[in-house]
Amino acid sequence: MRVLVADDELEHRKYLAELIESWSYEVSEAADGREALEIVSGSVIDVVLTDLMMPRMDGSELLRHLGAEGSLPPTIVMTAFGSLEKALETIHDLGALWFLEKPIDVGALRILLTRASAQSKLAAEVRELRRELAFRGVLGDLVGGSPVMAHVFDLIRQVAPTSASVLITGESGTGKELVARAIHENSRRSTGPFIALNCAAVPETLIESELFGHEKGAFTGAVDRRIGAIESAKGGTLFLDELGEMPMPMQAKLLRFLEDFQFRRLGSRQELKADVRILAATNRDPLKAIQDGKLREDLFYRVNVFEINLPPLRDRKEDIPAIVDSMIRNLNRRHETRVTHATPEFLAMLHERTWEGNVRELRNVVERAVILAGEGALRPASAWSAGAGASAGRQGAPALASTHSPVVVPEPPSVASMNASEPRDPDILPVKVGMTIGDAERVLIEATLAHAGMNKTRAASILDISTKTLHAKLRQYRLESGEPGGDEEMSSGV
Numbered sequence: 001m002r003v004l005v006a007d008d009e010l011e012h013r014k015y016l017a018e019l020i021e022s023w024s025y026e027v028s029e030a031a032d033g034r035e036a037l038e039i040v041s042g043s044v045i046d047v048v049l050t051d052l053m054m055p056r057m058d059g060s061e062l063l064r065h066l067g068a069e070g071s072l073p074p075t076i077v078m079t080a081f082g083s084l085e086k087a088l089e090t091i092h093d094l095g096a097l098w099f100l101e102k103p104i105d106v107g108a109l110r111i112l113l114t115r116a117s118a119q120s121k122l123a124a125e126v127r128e129l130r131r132e133l134a135f136r137g138v139l140g141d142l143v144g145g146s147p148v149m150a151h152v153f154d155l156i157r158q159v160a161p162t163s164a165s166v167l168i169t170g171e172s173g174t175g176k177e178l179v180a181r182a183i184h185e186n187s188r189r190s191t192g193p194f195i196a197l198n199c200a201a202v203p204e205t206l207i208e209s210e211l212f213g214h215e216k217g218a219f220t221g222a223v224d225r226r227i228g229a230i231e232s233a234k235g236g237t238l239f240l241d242e243l244g245e246m247p248m249p250m251q252a253k254l255l256r257f258l259e260d261f262q263f264r265r266l267g268s269r270q271e272l273k274a275d276v277r278i279l280a281a282t283n284r285d286p287l288k289a290i291q292d293g294k295l296r297e298d299l300f301y302r303v304n305v306f307e308i309n310l311p312p313l314r315d316r317k318e319d320i321p322a323i324v325d326s327m328i329r330n331l332n333r334r335h336e337t338r339v340t341h342a343t344p345e346f347l348a349m350l351h352e353r354t355w356e357g358n359v360r361e362l363r364n365v366v367e368r369a370v371i372l373a374g375e376g377a378l379r380p381a382s383a384w385s386a387g388a389g390a391s392a393g394r395q396g397a398p399a400l401a402s403t404h405s406p407v408v409v410p411e412p413p414s415v416a417s418m419n420a421s422e423p424r425d426p427d428i429l430p431v432k433v434g435m436t437i438g439d440a441e442r443v444l445i446e447a448t449l450a451h452a453g454m455n456k457t458r459a460a461s462i463l464d465i466s467t468k469t470l471h472a473k474l475r476q477y478r479l480e481s482g483e484p485g486g487d488e489e490m491s492s493g494v
Contacts, residue, residue: 001117002026002043006036006050006062007078016049016104023110025117033057037065045073046120047113052079063094071191074116074123076109078102142178143326144319148311152179155308160186165258165303167243168281170310173360176281177241179308184237189277192236197229200245207250209266212257218267230263233276243303244284244295251296258302278303313355313362321347323359324366328378331370338375342366346378371462374451445473 003025007013010031017027028045030036034057036050048066052059059077066072072095080102091099097119098112142153159166160183168176177196184194202210209218213228229238240246246254257263262273280303282289289295313320324342332339346369355361369378435443445463449470452459460470 001046001120002028003047003049003113004028004030004036004039004045004073006030006033006048006054006059008032008051008054012102019106019109020049020113023113025113033059033062033065036062040066040071040073047116048073048075049109049113050075050077052077060089060094063096067095074119076100076112076116078104142175142182143323144316145322146316146319148316149319152308152310155306156182156186159183159306159308161188162306163277164305165278165280166306166308167286167300167304168279168308168310169286170281170283171312171358172283173358174310174312175359176283176310177239179310180237180239180279180281183279184239184277187237187277189236193233194237194239195229195233196239196241198241200242204247204250207247208253211250211254212263212265214266215268218265222267225265228265230257230274230276231265231272234274235276237277237279240278240280240303242282243280243299244282244286244289248293248296251299255296255299255302258299313358317351320350320362323362324350324378327363327366328370331367335367335371337370337373339370339373340375340377342378343380345380349380371464372448374462442473442477445470446477449474 003020005013005016005020005027006029007016008031013029013031017029021027025047028039028043030039032054033050036048037057039045040048048062050059050062057065059079063072063075063077066075074097075095076098077091077096078100091097097116100108100112142149144150144152156179166180166183168179170176180196181194184190197210199207209222209226209228211228211230213226213231214222216222216225240254258278260273261275262271264271282295284294286295286300286304290297290300321342324347328339328342331337350362350365357364366378373379445459448462449456449459452462456470456474457467460467463470
């Protein structure tokens with residue numbers, strides 16, 4: 001156990017350090033709160049013993065800073081100016097373990113150090129238990145119990161507590177940013193900012209400003225000072241997505257920054273220093289990108305201290321049920337739906353696809369299915385429209401409902417027939433091969449309207465179209481079928 005003794009009185013600090021070392025503790029010393037804060041930030045401290053009255057930063061301010069950063073160890077506060085009120089404020093408001101008046105009672109101090117050490121050890125065991133549980137199939141928004149994902153989780157667990165740069169590789173849509181966030185959230189920088197910059201999404205003329213920032217008047221249109229991504233990530237993590245798409249001249253400037261973490265805003269001569277951890281990602285093969293002249297070899301070796309490769313979804317299809325279950329919970333909160341689960345038939349349908357768009361494509365399909373279902377279970381019919389959209393234009397990609405096709409009837413029903421009293425399975429849509437796009441659209445619209453209890457506002461929301469468009473479609477169907485009320489349907493506003 002390591003104890004930090006913070007006291008501006010040198011003789012008293014040395015006395016306490018020697019006394020505590022005689023009890024088999026390791027001891028670090030600080031002359032004031034600011035020095036103590038630096039020691040806690042840079043090393044593992046299990047217990048803090050601090051004076052209240054110190055120059056530069058007193059004990060109360062030290063506790064406030066440590067509490068705000070989420071790194072407050074069990075703390076014993078000492079003062080020569082003690083009072084009951086001050087003791088209560090320090091213990092209850094600032095989170096100190098206990099309060100001791102000078103001169104220190106040696107017996108009381110030893111008892112408190114024993115209790116503080118036990119509390120620190122228990123807290124460390126709880127943190128480790130939570131970390132272990134986090135890596136067993138779920139880590140943030142990353143989900144998967146397959147062997148390949150277990151390996152990814154293990155790599156994240158090993159590299160997260162370090163300050164090493166990490167290169168995350170994998171196809172588009174595999175979740176590279178989720179890995180970066182998991183590394184950040186399980187690191188010592190978790191209380192700091194996480195800043196993500198997509199190098200492919202920023203125009204070449206603006207990427208230097210986005211990364212380093214600029215001063216007012218640095219170029220045409222720079223009407224104010226702008227803080228760049230590096231400066232914004234100070235004390236935290238900077239994630240550079242699609243690093244291989246960064247222009248080569250900018251790669252050279254980034255490499256220069258990574259040598260000493262010093263930079264200048266555009267239009268400034270002042271050297272600034274940023275304490276940031278760099279995580280990068282690319283969907284290219286890094287070695288091929290180097291051969292093609294898309295990635296500097298020296299930059300690659302600078303950021304590739306530790307590499308994590310994310311497998312495509314097609315190589316871990318056993319994770320699909322857990323991923324879908326997690327998505328359903330998140331989407332229910334987002335869309336205020338009440339979907340309970342995915343049926344085995346729905347999951348089997350998903351399992352048959354190759355998922356060229358990986359988890360991102362899967363999320364799009366599941367999100368649309370959740371919106372269409374609204375509540376209850378996700379069945380193959382829930383993804384009918386999603387399957388048509390997801391597979392459109394992709395050569396060789398089967399439609400989502402191709403294997404578990406819904407029951408086919410000769411003609412699409414009308415709104416009137418859908419309101420009939422005979423029971424109808426809401427999860428079966430009467431579509432068939434050879435039906436026109438218009439007829440299929442009509443089936444979907446009328447089925448959704450019936451599912452929404454003829455509430456046109458809710459039906460339009462589920463279909464992701466405006467209420468005006470829905471009214472126009474219904475009027476068209478009534479006119480085509482010769483049903484009365486077409487004009488009234490449009491003018492009623494129902």
